[in-house]
Amino acid sequence: xxxxxxxxxxxxxxxxxxxxxxxxxxxxxxxxxxxxxxxxxxxxxxxxxxxxxxxxxxxxxxxxxxxxxxxxxxxxxxxxxxxxxxxxxxxxxxxxxxxxxxxxxxxxxxxxxxxxxxxxxxxxxxxxxxxxxxxxxxxxxxxxxxxxxx
Numbered sequence: 001x002x003x004x005x006x007x008x009x010x011x012x013x014x015x016x017x018x019x020x021x022x023x024x025x026x027x028x029x030x031x032x033x034x035x036x037x038x039x040x041x042x043x044x045x046x047x048x049x050x051x052x053x054x055x056x057x058x059x060x061x062x063x064x065x066x067x068x069x070x071x072x073x074x075x076x077x078x079x080x081x082x083x084x085x086x087x088x089x090x091x092x093x094x095x096x097x098x099x100x101x102x103x104x105x106x107x108x109x110x111x112x113x114x115x116x117x118x119x120x121x122x123x124x125x126x127x128x129x130x131x132x133x134x135x136x137x138x139x140x141x142x143x144x145x146x147x148x149x150x
Contacts (some may be wrong), residue, residue: 001028007072009047009054016042016055024068027061035059038067047072048081048104076144083139086111086146091132111146118143121150 005022012019024035038060044053059068074082089108092100099105119127119134122143127134138145 001066001068002071002077003028003068004073005070007056007070009050009072012054012056013050013052019057021057022070024059027064027066028068029066030061030064032061032063035061035068043069045071046080048085076146079144079146081107087132087135090115090135094131110148114146114148118145118147118150
């Protein structure tokens with residue numbers, strides 16, 4: 001289970017062992033009142049903008065075995081770049097016809113291809129007319145607009 005939290009990524013990068021990690025009162029799956037730190041409790045997570053992986057806390061329910069992993073708010077599932085940066089990058093590409101300076105173009109091309117694929121699959125041909133509008137509509141539908149899975 002992935003739980004989104006407001007995490008101070010710069011503070012975690014500096015020293016994750018002193019970070020005030022959130023406490024869970026109960027398991028989100030079975031409701032068991034006790035949740036433990038899982039293993040060593042910290043797992044490396046790759047986040048764009050940091051030279052090394054960040055050690056982010058995870059928990060385990062002793063009753064059902066559910067692993068609870070923290071994820072910073074503002075990131076799509078399975079993406080290392082925050083959603084606002086992805087949207088801004090794609091918007092710049094569609095408006096100006098080129099990628100913004102400093103953009104990792106290989107990754108951005110994957111986002112654009114996935115957005116087109118999802119817009120077509122979910123919204124039909126009309127979704128391809130305005131891809132940034134399709135991006136927002138897909139989010140409202142609870143979908144990740146730049147996911148390779150349709």
